[in-house]
Amino acid sequence: MFPTFLTKQRHFGVQTVAFITMVSMAGAILGGIIVGHLSDRWGRRRAMVSAVALAAVLIPLWMLAPNVPTLMLGAFLMQFMVQGAWGVIPAHINELSPPQLRGFFPGFAYQVGVLCASSISYIESSAAEHASYSVSMSVSMAIVLVITFVVIRFGPEATGRVFVMPKGTTGELSEEVRHSGTE
16 A cells, blocks of 8 residues: 555655665665564564554654655564564464364464455555545554564563474473473
8 A cells, every 4th residue: 555655645656666665675674684584583572562652653754754864764664563563473473382283283373364464455445435545554564563563562472482202302392492482
């Protein structure tokens, strides 16, 4: 929806929209790498909650920037934070998954998330017909970020969970190994 917002509401040409989108995607790549790295050091929840909170603060810069350079900065930073938070989710889900479901649960949870999110473009564009793209996208982003913040902040943490069997074991993990890395 962001390129549509840039075209329909901000009235930018195709080249400007493409350049802003490329800059924002560079932010997404860097956010995934940097927040992912920080999640190994700080813990998954802390890294994701920090990125989500910063994304919420960035909504005005992302949608209401007065000129192209600040709009690019807002798009870069928003994508940095969003992909930073969302990029950690696969590792987080894998660490939370019980060993017997680890091959199934992360993919299933991801697909349920995609199903839940699949209508957002329709909802945002419908709302934009009655308000504007900036209002519609800002409100939907704020709702998603608040829900994400609450779910992650008050959910479990299992950073550093051991996924391999220690040498010399016969199959059953000890209680200590099974819960290593959990709070």
